[in-house]
Amino acid sequence: MAKNLEISLLLDFYGDMLTDKQRCVIEYYYNDDLSLAEIADNEGITRQGVRDSIKRAEFQLLEMEERLGLARRFREMREGLEQIRDAAERIRIYNSQSIFSQDVQQDVSLIEDTARRLCEE
Template sequence: MKSVEDLMLLDFYGNLLTDKMRDCLELYLNDDLSLAEIADDAGISRQGAHDTVKRALAQLHSYEEKLGLVERFSEQKRIVEKALSYIELKDYDNASKILIELKNDLED
């Protein structure tokens, strides 16, 4: 199943995949091609396209498990959004605290 998380994983770790894996996964996730269309484009069987996409996704999830970059990015984005909501409410003390928290997180 295609998900936003898979798209983010591809953005963060796609360059670590083989060219074939990255190309097939980009066609599957970004261009929304079917496995049959990917197979035709890559000159492989539909089963080959399925296996390549499945292996590529497994590899991306493995990278995230080890490195956690997408999770960290998502948390930092959440902190920024929270700070912005405090700024909109003119609650600058809490916004400042949140931004200091983010700064400390980035320094770790």
Template sequence: MSKNLEIALLCDFYGELLTEKQRDCIVLYYDQDLSLGEIAENTGITRQGVRDSIKRGEATLLEMEEKLGLCRRYRQMYQGLERITQEAKNISLLNDNYNSSAEIERSVKAILETVKEIGE
């Protein structure tokens, strides 16, 4: 995953733990794709101040992820839900081809509905 996407995702998870200035600078830099100069102009702080806020914010986000691992766990859960969905669809296809059990089809639909609810 690219650093830009990684920091933006970490900011979604841990952004509230940053100072307001750090969060604002990171959002403007990574999400709005503004330059350091543009952010400095918009926020009324120096370009160096913007850079320092971004670097400190990045370090805080990476430290939080290292300690808490919420983003990593979220990705693992999402990948697991994708695998469960694919396997449920495979079971449904096999059921259609070999057995046509209404009970199996109901169970597959229940699994897919549960995955959808968890993923929302």
């Protein structure tokens, strides 16, 4: 995963654990795509101060992910749910092309609906 996307995802999971200043600076940098100079102007600090704050926040986010693994687990669950949805679709197709069972069709619908709902949460 690209670093920007990874940090943005980690910020979603662990951003509240950063200081307000760190969270604000890293959101400007990764989510709003502002330059160090623009952030420095907005926050009234030096570019070096912005860079240091971003690096500290990145380290903390990566450290929290290493310890807790919430973002990794989230990605794994999303991928697993996609695999479940794909398998359900293959079962639906097989069922409709072969012996067609209403029970199988209902089970496939239940699986698809559950996976879709879990992906949306």
